Amino acid sequence: MIQPEQLSAMAQRAQTDPIADIFNAVMPRQAADPSFISLAAGPPQNQLLPNDLLPELVAAAQATDKRQGLLNYTMPQGLPPLRAGFAAMLNKQGVACSPEAMLITSGGMEAISLAAQLTLNPGDTVLVESPAFPGAIATFKQCGAQVVHLACDKDGLKPDVLEKAIAEHKPKLVSLMVDYQNPAGWVMPAERREQIAGILKATGTLAIEDGVYSLLRFEGEPVPPLQSYAPEHVMYAASVSKILAPAMRIGCLVAPGALLQKAAAIKSSYNMQASGFTQALTERFLNPDALYLDKQLARLRETYKKRRDSMMDALQEHLPAGAGYVWTSPAGGMFLWLEGPADTDFTRLFKPALDNGVAYVPGPMFFADPSLGKTAARLNFASTPEEDIPEGIRRLALTLTGRR
Amino acid sequence: MIQPEQLSAMAQRAQTDPIADIFNAVMPRQAADPSFISLAAGPPQNQLLPNDLLPELVAAAQATDKRQGLLNYTMPQGLPPLRAGFAAMLNKQGVACSPEAMLITSGGMEAISLAAQLTLNPGDTVLVESPAFPGAIATFKQCGAQVVHLACDKDGLKPDVLEKAIAEHKPKLVSLMVDYQNPAGWVMPAERREQIAGILKATGTLAIEDGVYSLLRFEGEPVPPLQSYAPEHVMYAASVSKILAPAMRIGCLVAPGALLQKAAAIKSSYNMQASGFTQALTERFLNPDALYLDKQLARLRETYKKRRDSMMDALQEHLPAGAGYVWTSPAGGMFLWLEGPADTDFTRLFKPALDNGVAYVPGPMFFADPSLGKTAARLNFASTPEEDIPEGIRRLALTLTGRR
Numbered sequence: 001m002i003q004p005e006q007l008s009a010m011a012q013r014a015q016t017d018p019i020a021d022i023f024n025a026v027m028p029r030q031a032a033d034p035s036f037i038s039l040a041a042g043p044p045q046n047q048l049l050p051n052d053l054l055p056e057l058v059a060a061a062q063a064t065d066k067r068q069g070l071l072n073y074t075m076p077q078g079l080p081p082l083r084a085g086f087a088a089m090l091n092k093q094g095v096a097c098s099p100e101a102m103l104i105t106s107g108g109m110e111a112i113s114l115a116a117q118l119t120l121n122p123g124d125t126v127l128v129e130s131p132a133f134p135g136a137i138a139t140f141k142q143c144g145a146q147v148v149h150l151a152c153d154k155d156g157l158k159p160d161v162l163e164k165a166i167a168e169h170k171p172k173l174v175s176l177m178v179d180y181q182n183p184a185g186w187v188m189p190a191e192r193r194e195q196i197a198g199i200l201k202a203t204g205t206l207a208i209e210d211g212v213y214s215l216l217r218f219e220g221e222p223v224p225p226l227q228s229y230a231p232e233h234v235m236y237a238a239s240v241s242k243i244l245a246p247a248m249r250i251g252c253l254v255a256p257g258a259l260l261q262k263a264a265a266i267k268s269s270y271n272m273q274a275s276g277f278t279q280a281l282t283e284r285f286l287n288p289d290a291l292y293l294d295k296q297l298a299r300l301r302e303t304y305k306k307r308r309d310s311m312m313d314a315l316q317e318h319l320p321a322g323a324g325y326v327w328t329s330p331a332g333g334m335f336l337w338l339e340g341p342a343d344t345d346f347t348r349l350f351k352p353a354l355d356n357g358v359a360y361v362p363g364p365m366f367f368a369d370p371s372l373g374k375t376a377a378r379l380n381f382a383s384t385p386e387e388d389i390p391e392g393i394r395r396l397a398l399t400l401t402g403r404r
Numbered sequence: 405m406i407q408p409e410q411l412s413a414m415a416q417r418a419q420t421d422p423i424a425d426i427f428n429a430v431m432p433r434q435a436a437d438p439s440f441i442s443l444a445a446g447p448p449q450n451q452l453l454p455n456d457l458l459p460e461l462v463a464a465a466q467a468t469d470k471r472q473g474l475l476n477y478t479m480p481q482g483l484p485p486l487r488a489g490f491a492a493m494l495n496k497q498g499v500a501c502s503p504e505a506m507l508i509t510s511g512g513m514e515a516i517s518l519a520a521q522l523t524l525n526p527g528d529t530v531l532v533e534s535p536a537f538p539g540a541i542a543t544f545k546q547c548g549a550q551v552v553h554l555a556c557d558k559d560g561l562k563p564d565v566l567e568k569a570i571a572e573h574k575p576k577l578v579s580l581m582v583d584y585q586n587p588a589g590w591v592m593p594a595e596r597r598e599q600i601a602g603i604l605k606a607t608g609t610l611a612i613e614d615g616v617y618s619l620l621r622f623e624g625e626p627v628p629p630l631q632s633y634a635p636e637h638v639m640y641a642a643s644v645s646k647i648l649a650p651a652m653r654i655g656c657l658v659a660p661g662a663l664l665q666k667a668a669a670i671k672s673s674y675n676m677q678a679s680g681f682t683q684a685l686t687e688r689f690l691n692p693d694a695l696y697l698d699k700q701l702a703r704l705r706e707t708y709k710k711r712r713d714s715m716m717d718a719l720q721e722h723l724p725a726g727a728g729y730v731w732t733s734p735a736g737g738m739f740l741w742l743e744g745p746a747d748t749d750f751t752r753l754f755k756p757a758l759d760n761g762v763a764y765v766p767g768p769m770f771f772a773d774p775s776l777g778k779t780a781a782r783l784n785f786a787s788t789p790e791e792d793i794p795e796g797i798r799r800l801a802l803t804l805t806g807r808r
Contacts, residue, residue, distance in 0.1 A: 271513050
């Protein structure tokens with residue numbers, strides 16, 4: 001028998017991902033009923049992943065592997081040509097970075113977790129949005145940090161709120177997603193990014209910007225990343241999970257030199273390095289000559305826009321007018337945020353929704369304190385075929401209005 | 405400018421891998437001189453990795469992927485068929501485990517690091533062998549633990565030494581490699597394993613057994629793992645890095661249920677999961693019907709034995725008789741341990757050795773306190789073609805005796 005005192009303080013804090021409970025509840029429903037519609041998904045739809053490209057990418061990676069080192073260890077910081085590919089892609093988005101000031105990580109989550117481990121001691125405060133990405137909340141809590149949610153509006157985190165919170169909490173880290181935020185779907189306007197960057201600089205506060213959805217824009221003009229306004233204060237997490245394939249487990253962390261060196265040391269003693277093989281495949285995929293990335297992005301943007309439109313129309317049609325429902329209208333990404341009137345309880349309605357053949361993620365999953373967010377839910381519009389979305393929303397509306 | 409107080413205590417402790425300095429010194433020599441012989445390598449030789457198998461494994465993984473989910477996220481604990489494959493392989497080696505009590509990790513190092521994070525708070529003590537695997541030392545130090553080296557003989561860690569050290573230090577963890585230890589090359593006899601397991605059980609002490617070299621046996625009979633004598637006290641780390649390819653970044657941690665659940669939570673909030681794609685390739689590779697593993701193991705064992713023999717003969721021939729040199733004669737694995745007379749300083753001789761066209765890893769790299777181990781060096785016999793080994797040892801002997 002393991003005694004509690006044999007566990008480290010961190011292990012005692014570590015909690016199984018609460019979203020896993022959602023998926024464990026949804027999976028048997030989907031297996032039993034092919035007409036079940038899940039709007040709870042986090043992952044992209046299998047059919048939208050470039051499965052057909054795989055043999056080609058493998059062959060190309062083998063062909064460029066003159067030293068037969070494709071299957072061996074590689075440089076802990078990451079393959080130089082992949083870092084060059086990431087840097088070129090991120091520079092185009094406005095991220096201030098070079099292949100040298102970048103660490104290849106085993107997915108975007110690892111980059112966020114490294115930002116946390118770089119900065120957070122037990123008892124430190126980290127500021128996050130309301131609502132916030134559950135993976136980030138979990139890793140901050142595991143570090144023993146106090147997670148403080150800040151008020152947001154339709155443009156994301158509010159500068160005056162941030163300023164006050166920094167003065168009050170002296171946070172070690174601010175965590176932000178300013179493009180098509182998961183779960184809220186908002187985009188922060190350029191002017192606000194500049195204001196927030198100014199506050200970070202003036203107060204000497206470090207932030208981590210999660211840019212994993214940034215390229216999934218299907219409307220409007222791209223906005224420069226927050227990081228571009230304060231590269232010495234904002235670390236940047238990128239990933240190919242949403243644009244190539246989650247199973248590559250390839251992302252990167254951009255950070256000022258002193259932080260990056262420490263991040264590399266932490267990662268190296270945690271798992272040595274990201275896979276040199278999936279790094280090489282990713283390098284081939286990002287290579288601009290091959291147009292793989294361009295084609296895949298065009299496909300995803302077109303598909304996701306159609307599905308977003310389908311969900312907007314269905315929400316308009318099925319949710320009772322004047323009953324107080326509001327939802328975000330994302331210009332990119334995969335998720336929207338639905339808020340009901342004050343007496344709505346999406347947690348309580350989860351099981352009735354399953355019985356009605358539809359699933360979503362209840363709002364409390366996106367808060368460190370699960371008593372918050374009950375009136376809201378995250379809906380994934382990107383991973384369900386557009387022809388199924390209206391029926392999914394119809395079932396959701398039936399659940400919300402108590403009819404079947 | 406990042407201020408030191410902006411870094412977490414863990415980040416302040418994190419240190420770049422000192423072995424990286426060795427490789428950074430060796431690489432330009434190898435690039436400049438094709439006749440340079442490095443006996444310093446950790447990785448397997450590129451030419452011994454199953455590069456040719458790759459397209460076949462990818463095609464097989466795609467063919468079994470009915471749901472087109474190969475490139476998507478998978479279960480955080482790891483693909484069930486891969487866990488079944490690992491369990492079958494490990495059961496054959498005597499490891500007490502089931503597919504359910506196993507976490508797929510991103511390489512064997514991650515399994516060791518998880519064992520550390522599960523148990524170690526800053527200030528806690530971890531007991532290790534003399535010498536010990538530098539990756540483990542680094543991850544223990546990063547956790548803030550006190551790393552205490554215990555005396556070993558040609559059969560590994562001595563039970564009476566362990567017993568005394570447990571009484572004195574009340575360690576949270578004992579770290580052991582009992583098969584073809586890296587760097588010493590020893591194998592612990594079954595009787596001693598049983599004694600050590602008895603001590604762990606009697607004192608309620610947890611251990612992590614690193615089994616990554618266990619299948620690379622080319623001589624003698626296999627010995628049951630330490631874990632098999634005390635499965636409730638010994639966690640077990642396995643990996644396919646040494647039998648398939650490091651770039652898969654696939655390993656596994658076997659641990660009692662309560663620990664395993666916490667390990668899964670820690671890994672999940674660190675990097676979500678190991679790559680589902682390289683998990684599927686590994687699953688195909690381990691599948692007993694295909695005989696891939698059997699063939700690759702036969703090839704490695706035959707090659708490594710020849711190279712071990714070549715190095716034994718060369719050491720016998722070139723090191724001056726009666727001068728006090730001793731070395732281990734490994735029955736498996738990749739490394740041997742060479743000890744010189746009391747005035748030998750392998751750290752000081754490293755540069756002269758490079759100038760003589762040969763490299764090794766100096767002994768201090770395998771101790772938490774780098775003032776230890778100066779009279780010793782790790783030699784890799786497995787990753788150099790057997791025809792080059794005698795010349796490498798001749799150059800090493802010239803360096804040691806001060807001639808050129």
